[in-house]
Amino acid sequence: MASEPDDKLPPQGRFNRLRKLAGLSMHVGSEVLKTGAKHLAGSSPSELLSLGTAEKLVATLGEMKGAAMKLGQALSMDQDLLTPEVRQMLAKLQNQAPAMSYAQVSRVVKEELGAPPEELFREFSREALAAASLGQVHRAVLHDGRKVAVKVQYPGIDASMGHDMDNLGLVVKTVSKTSKMMDGTAYFQEFRDELMLELDYRREAMLAAGFSQSVAKLPDLYVPQVIVDRSARRVLTLELLEGLTLKDWVTTSPDNDARFRVARQLIRATYGPFLDAGEIHADPHPGNFMVMPDGRMGLLDFGSIKRFSPGFVAANRRMFHQALRLETLDVLALCREVGFTVDIPEAEAEALLREVLHIAGRSMRAAPYDYATCDINRDLRNHFTRNAARFLRIKPPPEAMMFFRATGGLAQNLRMLGANGDFRQVFLEVGALVEQ
Structure with a gap:
């Protein structure tokens, strides 16, 4: 060739x-x-x-x-x-970007698996099915007839990511030197470490298998099977899921019942594994969720599965259940247990954090709740902006970054779906997975 x-x-x-x-x-x-x-x-x-x-x-x-x-x-x-x-x-x-050539794809596959795609698969599409930030995906068929998706990493992306992190790290270091209050080095290190780990598809294969166990109590969710003998550091082969990604499914104008069903699945996919197994899917863009023909939700892209410390999970689990029971929370004590540090008067910090939880928990309290008119993310952003100087003195633990990324993305996806219904009952169902 x-x-x-x-x-x-x-x-x-x-x-x-x-x-x-x-x-x-x-x-x-x-x-x-x-x-x-x-x-x-x-x-x-x-x-x-x-x-x-x-x-x-x-x-x-x-x-x-x-x-x-x-x-x-x-x-x-x-x-x-x-x-x-x-x-x-x-x-x-x-899930679309300028594609790399088939010659590059073939070269990576041969370097990682020892043979070109034509030998390893009965069929292998020369055209990319989807292109993502670290690699692109191709449809293929195994010799036993199983349909699979093969993710092939872009050549040189490891060096490119390293350069991006070096550039961003220099900015963070410079800003952090101006004031202790602006020191973001711990958060940057968490972000950098998590992002660089995504480059190893062997790790992603392990996380996918683990996440499958974490959603085992939720039969309406599905994690594709890893094809171990067709996977390596820069090639990952998974069972091919049929259906529409969330962003494509929304354009089919589904009715409210269908949108509520899918919204319920998104909430279960985010909070279920976190509350039960202490891990979360931290890359929530709508290309990573698939509405399957049989009504299940397929989950995709497991490189950013985040596993949290036991203390972080336990404190958040307690906060979640107390909020569901509509109890008055000892906000400051719970946040400190999660790992927050506070450098302003306690009364100020408690008022600020209580308002955050009040805004974020609207759909957990009200029934029904209409996500089509949901202003949670906008109101949180305005709250943080109005009180920026004080929020800089309330610092969450670095591991919370990925939790916020997942739950913030969930709120955006729910807003995009715009379903109206009894979401409080959905959160109660998820909370029942792990009783307190």
């Missing part, structure tokens, strides 16, 4: 990637500043970013892959910051 140019590889070199991001940041920053100026002048611009700027974001972040692409995926989930058109453009980063 004739070789193909490596024109779809992630750009290499720390300073090359920094230059690309710097140019993009200047372009985006200029537009955001203009939008802010219009707000100050009394007008109400309809969008934070134009469609043209969103297209530039998709092109640049999709080309860079890695941490940069994950940033674009996160932006596309926030319904309060961007217009539907801009979010739809950024959503292309959730």
Whole structure:
């Protein structure tokens, strides 16, 4: 087979990637500043970013892959910051991006598994099924007839990710030196460690198998089987799930009953494994959830499964159950048990944290609750913004970052689904998995 140019590889070199991001940041920053100026002048611009700027974001972040692409995926989930058109453009980063050539795919497979795809599989699609931040997925068929999805890592993405983390680490280090209150080194280290671990698909295979056990009490959820003899450090082969990803399923205009069913499954998929087994799926973008024809929800992408310390889980479990029982919480004591440190007067800290829990727990208290008009994430953002200086003195433990990423993404996905129903009962069902 004739070789193909490596024109779809992630750009290499720390300073090359920094230059690309710097140019993009200047372009985006200029537009955001203009939008802010219009707000100050009394007008109400309809969008934070134009469609043209969103297209530039998709092109640049999709080309860079890695941490940069994950940033674009996160932006596309926030319904309060961007217009539907801009979010739809950024959503292309959730499972679509410029693909690497088949020659590159074949080379990685041979390097990792000892033979090219044509020998290892009865069928192997030359076209990518989906492209993600660290690798792209191809449909294939095993020699025994089983349909599988083969995720192949982009060549050089490990170095690219390392360069991105070095660049970001320099920014964090510089900011942290200005003030102890602004010291984010522990959070950055947690983020860096978790992200770099995703590069080892052998670890992801192990996490997928473990997560399958964690959702065993939830038969409406499904984790695909790992094909161990077709997996390695940079190649992961899983059972192929049929259905529509969450973001595609929403466009089929399902009725409220269907949307409520899927919303219930999302809540169970997030909180069930956390409360029962102390782990959570911490990459909640809607490309990682599949609505299957038989009504089950398929879960995808297990590189960011986060396992928490026993103390963190126990304290959060207690807080969850007390909130469900509508008890008055000793907020400060529970947060300290979780691992928070507080450097402001206790009364101030308690008031701030109590408001956070009050906003975040709306759907756990009210029945019915309408996620179509849900303002939880917007109100939390406004609360943090209004009290930014004081919140900087209330520091969660580093491991909480991945918990917040998962639960914040869940709220965004539930808002996207827009279902109306008795969600309090759903949370009660999840809480019953682990009684106190």
